[in-house]
Amino acid sequence: MNDWAAFGGLLGGIGLFLLGMELMTDGLKLAAGPALERILASSTKTRLRGLAAGALVTALVQSSSAVTVATIGFVNAGMLTLGQSLWVLFGSNVGTTMTGWLVALVGLKFKIEALALPLIGIGMALRLSGGNTRRGALGMALAGFGVLFLGIDMLRVSFSGFATGFSLNEIGGVLGLLLMVLTGIMMTVLMQSSSASLTIVLTAAQGGLISIESAAAAVIGANIGTTVTALIAAIGATPNAKRAASAHVLFNVLTGVVALLMLPLLIALLGVLRELLDLDGSPAAFLALFHTVFNLLGVALMWPLANRLSAFLQHRFRTADEDEARPHHLDANLLGIPALAMNALLQESRRMGVISLRMLREASGGAGQDKLAGDRKIVSALNYAIADFVMQLSRTTMSADSAQRLPGILRIARYYETLSELALDMAGVRRELTTMPPPEAAKFGAQAEALLDSVDPSSLLRDRQTIEQALNALEDHYQQLKARLLEAGAQGELPVVEMEVRLRIVSMMRRAIEQAVKAAIMLGDVNGVVAAPEAQRA
Numbered sequence: 001m002n003d004w005a006a007f008g009g010l011l012g013g014i015g016l017f018l019l020g021m022e023l024m025t026d027g028l029k030l031a032a033g034p035a036l037e038r039i040l041a042s043s044t045k046t047r048l049r050g051l052a053a054g055a056l057v058t059a060l061v062q063s064s065s066a067v068t069v070a071t072i073g074f075v076n077a078g079m080l081t082l083g084q085s086l087w088v089l090f091g092s093n094v095g096t097t098m099t100g101w102l103v104a105l106v107g108l109k110f111k112i113e114a115l116a117l118p119l120i121g122i123g124m125a126l127r128l129s130g131g132n133t134r135r136g137a138l139g140m141a142l143a144g145f146g147v148l149f150l151g152i153d154m155l156r157v158s159f160s161g162f163a164t165g166f167s168l169n170e171i172g173g174v175l176g177l178l179l180m181v182l183t184g185i186m187m188t189v190l191m192q193s194s195s196a197s198l199t200i201v202l203t204a205a206q207g208g209l210i211s212i213e214s215a216a217a218a219v220i221g222a223n224i225g226t227t228v229t230a231l232i233a234a235i236g237a238t239p240n241a242k243r244a245a246s247a248h249v250l251f252n253v254l255t256g257v258v259a260l261l262m263l264p265l266l267i268a269l270l271g272v273l274r275e276l277l278d279l280d281g282s283p284a285a286f287l288a289l290f291h292t293v294f295n296l297l298g299v300a301l302m303w304p305l306a307n308r309l310s311a312f313l314q315h316r317f318r319t320a321d322e323d324e325a326r327p328h329h330l331d332a333n334l335l336g337i338p339a340l341a342m343n344a345l346l347q348e349s350r351r352m353g354v355i356s357l358r359m360l361r362e363a364s365g366g367a368g369q370d371k372l373a374g375d376r377k378i379v380s381a382l383n384y385a386i387a388d389f390v391m392q393l394s395r396t397t398m399s400a401d402s403a404q405r406l407p408g409i410l411r412i413a414r415y416y417e418t419l420s421e422l423a424l425d426m427a428g429v430r431r432e433l434t435t436m437p438p439p440e441a442a443k444f445g446a447q448a449e450a451l452l453d454s455v456d457p458s459s460l461l462r463d464r465q466t467i468e469q470a471l472n473a474l475e476d477h478y479q480q481l482k483a484r485l486l487e488a489g490a491q492g493e494l495p496v497v498e499m500e501v502r503l504r505i506v507s508m509m510r511r512a513i514e515q516a517v518k519a520a521i522m523l524g525d526v527n528g529v530v531a532a533p534e535a536q537r538a
Contacts (some may be wrong), residue, residue, distance in 0.1 A: 120143050269520045304395075327348055363430070444480075455519070
């Protein structure tokens with residue numbers, strides 16, 4: 001009967017702890033408001049700042065899972081780079097060790113009723129009087145603290161009851177340690193809280209139910225089990241978010257494996273350290289120290305490996321869009337040979353133009369914004385890469401002729417960037433069309449398609465005179481179509497709203513083609529081919 005009572009107390013203690021943790025975490029996140037996002041997004045410029053931000057925020061909200069999910073979300077939204085996110089994630093592992101110290105130095109040392117019940121009372125008073133304000137959120141966090149401490153106390157009492165009847169420390173050796181690691185992993189996966197797993201292990205060790213070595217192995221398992229949250233958050237996310245989640249998993253697994261291999265040595269060294277510093281001698285405090293030290297060990301292990309890890313992950317989870325967005329011709333090794341570097345810039349500019357023109361053709365064919373959004377990101381990434389390469393090349397020693405051609409490259413990239421923006425806008429406006437276009441629209445479309453073919457950078461460019469004649473013909477068709485649309489709107493043949501939408505579409509199409517023409521002419525000028533049409537025809 002006593003065993004059943006202890007078992008019921010164990011379940012109730014776990015439930016109270018999880019409830020308190022959820023209330024405390026939600027309350028602190030609401031109270032922090034945008035501060036959580038600001039700290040993570042702005043305090044990541046260096047490794048140390050990212051590490052400190054991850055540790056600080058995790059210690060404040062008492063949830064490494066919340067910080068992990070938030071970080072992966074920021075990476076998914078493009079607010080953090082992969083390199084920045086790594087150190088926030090590593091720091092969150094250090095910050096989560098605060099839970100162990102909270103349990104060891106507060107939860108298992110003080111008379112819980114003297115601390116927990118007043119916290120619950122004060123917290124609920126603030127919650128009820130504060131509503132949805134920051135005061136109400138802080139009240140919920142305080143009440144959560146109190147419930148959490150009650151859960152810890154119930155776990156302590158329950159494990160004390162268990163300890164008089166039997167011990168879990170029956171299997172020794174390597175197999176026993178591996179089973180304890182697996183136990184820690186399973187508890188964390190099932191409860192979705194490494195803090196809850198850690199609390200159970202600390203209270204079990206404090207009650208004499210398991211040895212220090214077995215408890216340390218379970219702590220390692222709890223640390224590894226928390227990676228499940230990152231894996232769940234990465235489902236359906238961007239490649240960079242999946243890489244960040246993978247880095248989190250690799251960090252925890254690597255740290256856990258190293259700590260497990262060094263377990264006897266770590267325990268011995270921490271025993272000496274505890275005596276030298278005259279630290280608390282309780283099992284729970286020792287395990288909190290162990291948890292902190294082995295996570296700091298993980299940071300030390302990753303410090304020299306982070307760049308290699310980032311480079312390794314950059315080649316994983318690649319998508320077709322990412323491969324297309326990566327420059328194919330720009331190579332830092334070419335900077336020492338300006339002629340080759342200039343040729344590489346021209347090749348990359350042409351590739352950017354091909355993608356931009358592809359967007360325009362798809363937009364005119366009825367493709368939606370969702371389909372074009374990927375290509376728009378590719379063009380933007382290539383524009384940035386070209387501008388960066390031009391800046392690096394301008395710092396090298398080159399001929400005056402080469403230096404004069406660099407602004408032209410930037411203008412070409414800008415023309416194609418604007419073209420892609422117009423194509424994306426066209427796709428969005430086209431969704432508003434409900435009627436059939438007038439016959440004049442077909443003539444304009446055919447002329448536009450022919451002109452696009454003549455300035456497509458993937459083929460030989462026509463001479464300037466031919467391009468300009470085609471552009472003049474397009475302008476004539478544009479004016480005819482514009483007049484017909486205005487007439488149809490004035491006579492009621494076409495709803496005014498529909499008329500306005502079609503006018504916007506043909507105007508954007510004309511502007512986009514003008515950008516393509518300017519880019520083609522500039523490509524020829526920079527490359528020295530447009531001025532010699534006979535050479536092209538040959």
